[in-house]
Amino acid sequence: MSDAVDLFVEDARTISVADAADRLGLGGLRRAGTAERIGPCPACGGTDRFGINTSRNVWNCRGGGGGHDAIGMAAHVLGLDVTRRDDFLEACSAVTGQAVPDGQGESEERRQLRLAQLVERRRLAEERADRREAETNAYREGERQKARDKWRQGLPGLPTVDAYLRARLGGHELPPLPFLRGVEREFYWHGEGEGGPVLLHTGVAMVAPFVDPAGLVIGCHLTWLDQHGPKGRPLLVDGGGERLPTKKMRGTKKGGLIPLVGWTMVGGTILPDLARRRLVVGEGIENTVAAAVVEMEGDPELFARSLYAAAGDLGNLAGPADPKSSFTHPSLKRPDKNGKPRAVRVQGHDPKPDQALDDAFQPPAHVDEILLLGDADSEPVATMAAMMRARARLGGKGRAWIAWPPAGKDFADVLCGVSEAA
Ligand SMILES: [Zn+2]
Known part of the structure; x- marks a missing residue:
């Protein structure tokens, strides 16, 4: 050169x-x-x-x-x-x-x-990327269809489901819950081990739909029931003795809601009653039905103009956080990979800006008042931050409020306590 x-x-x-x-x-x-x-x-x-x-x-x-x-x-x-x-x-x-x-x-x-x-x-x-995306979309749609079928094939008015809800809610009279159905033999698979998932349990399950803002069923929520188990649900443990959740979700949950009271089936869709302009949303089904029972008994006029729905979990209720608002938990520590205790980071109070419609549940457009139900039996600091984030996301004070049950309880526990005391 x-x-x-x-x-x-x-x-x-x-x-x-x-x-x-x-x-x-x-x-x-x-x-x-x-x-x-x-x-x-x-x-x-x-x-x-x-x-x-x-x-x-x-x-x-x-x-x-x-x-x-x-x-x-x-x-x-x-x-x-x-x-x-x-x-x-x-x-x-x-x-x-x-x-x-x-x-x-x-x-x-x-x-x-x-x-x-x-x-x-x-x-x-x-072209390769497009093909992968199409495959992912087809897979997602297949999962949605399976979830939709599971709910459609569920039986309305299954006595076990009714008995479970009554027991969980202290024996109170329940409002009509047309979308909570039952499956008599639902398999509970667990693990991804070498031999594939293991069938851990077979039994009655309550099945509820997740609907998107257009009223389409996009997923389902399953709760396995057992009248002899804790809180009416089976005691499920994995090989290591770890307690497993008795709830599972299929299809898509994010962006959807589980309709409980005030919704109607119109053709193939489930839509909110437009005369009901107040929305009550909790994380779990039982907690939200409990709030509906309290309002039905205490303020029938308020009950008649309210929609009740569950978000399925705290993430779908609160939505993602602005990373800038995350903070260190005041007391909680968890061991890192070297076994050294490290302070836990908590997702903050501020919603992530520019959220997508499927980042978290969307309230029906005609709703002008939202009551968010806290769940005081989960970790309080992260739950509090998540609920404040939900309130901010849904329009802040003036449109959205948070109701908290007494420490360590959810509203269903409160109802049970009331009826036991009575
Ligand atoms: Zn390259």
């Missing part, structure tokens, strides 16, 4: 990955952490497959390639083959912004061929 070309290559080798990224027009990468930036790969497409770390001076593409070398990054992004001399010099030129000296760069013919190959490579990569 001539001295001029040697100097030119030496220059290119001193360029950092970060500087080269700017020069290559990779400025559209978004921040992920303090030193990382991620985004689509100019050569392979995608949305997040390409990344650089400016403090470690390293780049990586899941489409293939990575390292500490800015020239290699330029070659990947531009479809250049660094084992070819003219391609290598072209990559050096791309990171320095200088023309290759002595006219030793790639020929115009070679450039045209390379650019055409780059376009083709990108097209193939996007």
